[in-house]
Amino acid sequence: MEKNFYITTTLPYVNARPHLGHALEFVRADVIARYKKMLGFNVFFNTGTDEHGEKIWNAATKENVKVENYVKTNAQKFKHLLRDLNILEDIHFIRTTDPKHIRGAQKLWEIVSQNGFIYKANYKAKYCVGCELEKTDSELRDNKCPQHPNLDIVEINEENYFFRFSAFQKKLLDFYSSRPDFVLPESRMKEIVSFVSKGLRDFSISRLRKKMPWGAPVPKDEEHVMYVWFDALANYITTLGWPDDISQFNKFWVNGTPTQYCGQDNLRQQAAMWQAMLMAAGLPLSYQIVVNGFVTGAGGVKMSKTLGNTIDPKKLIAYYGTDALRYYVVRHIHPWDGSAVSDESFHEAYSANLVNGLGNLVSRILTMAERYLLGPVDISEESLPEEWRKNLDSFRIDSACDFIWKRISDLDKAINEEEAFKIAKKDIEKARKLVSKYVKELSIIAKMLEPILPQTSLEIQKYISLNKKPLPMFVRKEMIR
Numbered sequence: 001m002e003k004n005f006y007i008t009t010t011l012p013y014v015n016a017r018p019h020l021g022h023a024l025e026f027v028r029a030d031v032i033a034r035y036k037k038m039l040g041f042n043v044f045f046n047t048g049t050d051e052h053g054e055k056i057w058n059a060a061t062k063e064n065v066k067v068e069n070y071v072k073t074n075a076q077k078f079k080h081l082l083r084d085l086n087i088l089e090d091i092h093f094i095r096t097t098d099p100k101h102i103r104g105a106q107k108l109w110e111i112v113s114q115n116g117f118i119y120k121a122n123y124k125a126k127y128c129v130g131c132e133l134e135k136t137d138s139e140l141r142d143n144k145c146p147q148h149p150n151l152d153i154v155e156i157n158e159e160n161y162f163f164r165f166s167a168f169q170k171k172l173l174d175f176y177s178s179r180p181d182f183v184l185p186e187s188r189m190k191e192i193v194s195f196v197s198k199g200l201r202d203f204s205i206s207r208l209r210k211k212m213p214w215g216a217p218v219p220k221d222e223e224h225v226m227y228v229w230f231d232a233l234a235n236y237i238t239t240l241g242w243p244d245d246i247s248q249f250n251k252f253w254v255n256g257t258p259t260q261y262c263g264q265d266n267l268r269q270q271a272a273m274w275q276a277m278l279m280a281a282g283l284p285l286s287y288q289i290v291v292n293g294f295v296t297g298a299g300g301v302k303m304s305k306t307l308g309n310t311i312d313p314k315k316l317i318a319y320y321g322t323d324a325l326r327y328y329v330v331r332h333i334h335p336w337d338g339s340a341v342s343d344e345s346f347h348e349a350y351s352a353n354l355v356n357g358l359g360n361l362v363s364r365i366l367t368m369a370e371r372y373l374l375g376p377v378d379i380s381e382e383s384l385p386e387e388w389r390k391n392l393d394s395f396r397i398d399s400a401c402d403f404i405w406k407r408i409s410d411l412d413k414a415i416n417e418e419e420a421f422k423i424a425k426k427d428i429e430k431a432r433k434l435v436s437k438y439v440k441e442l443s444i445i446a447k448m449l450e451p452i453l454p455q456t457s458l459e460i461q462k463y464i465s466l467n468k469k470p471l472p473m474f475v476r477k478e479m480i481r
């Protein structure tokens with residue numbers, strides 16, 4: 001039977017340049033996409049940019065540029081980051097200002113409306129433009145959003161369209177209890193169940209065009225544009241060509257276990273709002289929501305330009321290389337819990353595990369192979385360990401790495417203890433057997449690294465097949481400044 005797999009990142013909001021949090025999500029989704037391809041799946045991998053809404057409108061206005069140009073320039077920065085991170089080239093990149101996407105979002109609106117889940121009412125709310133979300137008084141501190149204390153809360157009082165979110169409380173809870181692993185990790189699953197259990201309030205899904213025109217037009221009502229979230233979430237299916245191209249939709253959304261990576265601040269939108277919207281349209285739900293933890297600066301302090309503790313993925317890639325960054329974000333930043341990162345911890349991880357651990361091992365083994373073996377080792381029969389698969393199946397790329405690096409250090413130990421170079425002086429055949437064994441184990445390590453560090457893995461595999469010692473894969477460096 002044909003095996004299909006759909007995976008998407010959250011679409012970054014293009015009001016700022018890409019940061020480490022974006023890089024982290026791109027790389028993790030890319031590892032899973034590459035892994036599924038190794039297993040023989042047809043993979044649809046989606047990302048893109050979320051380009052509507054008040055925050056973007058304000059940012060463009062403030063910089064005095066046309067908003068179309070503003071979003072185009074910023075979308076380009078994200079495309080560059082994908083390239084710098086060596087993300088799969090066949091990734092689909094959707095921009096929510098794409099006319100095809102807008103038509104899809106409008107179609108979704110029409111269906112939800114025909115099914116009776118959209119109505120018009122007066123909307124009075126306190127709103128944080130930073131979050132693009134409504135805030136209750138209990139969520140505010142001194143009438144400011146705790147996440148955006150430098151922004152004023154906007155009071156909205158206008159006629160809007162509403163989505164009948166409240167109609168889906170029971171359906172969502174029933175669904176969650178039928179699929180206890182719908183959200184990963186378990187703590188986030190509990191959080192969303194608790195949020196929905198407390199009761200759902202209908203939410204506004206439009207804005208008056210005369211106040212804020214930067215949105216997808218509401219069908220058959222020129223006075224309104226869509227609330228950015230309604231339009232943005234629809235990208236997960238419009239990227240497949242829905243509603244025009246149903247074959248891709250069936251292949252990957254209906255039969256491809258659609259998997260959505262997101263940050264913890266996106267949990268409600270993806271695990272509840274979006275699922276309710278799909279229910280309202282009579283469409284199949286997502287299969288799994290994988291929630292990344294937040295990244296902070298050293299000591300758990302929020303990263304900020306003024307504190308000078310931001311980590312620029314571009315800078316790190318330029319200095320240490322693409323695979324070094326990929327390695328750091330999948331292994332040294334916890335998949336679910338908040339993690340503190342710093343240039344120091346990056347440098348330490350690079351030196352200890354890539355220069356010394358992996359790089360050193362490759363050079364040791366292939367030096368011996370080149371010296372003692374008569375030709376390349378046949379590695380065609382080596383199979384991949386179950387534990388590596390289990391970890392990647394459960395999105396624990398960090399644990400998969402722990403497993404790989406355990407094999408690296410075990411192999412290092414064996415080489416130290418078995419002293420092939422001494423044996424070679426007395427019994428060359430015995431030494432050749434030992435070195436062949438090392439090469440086979442190294443080839444398994446390289447294969448397991450393929451979805452994680454694709455470039456490095458291919459290099460190792462290439463030099464194994466040439467039976468040659470490569471140049472150092474990871475060069476020892478001074479700490480970045």
Ligand SMILES: [Zn+2]
Binds near residue numbers: 132
């Ligand atoms: Zn906010």
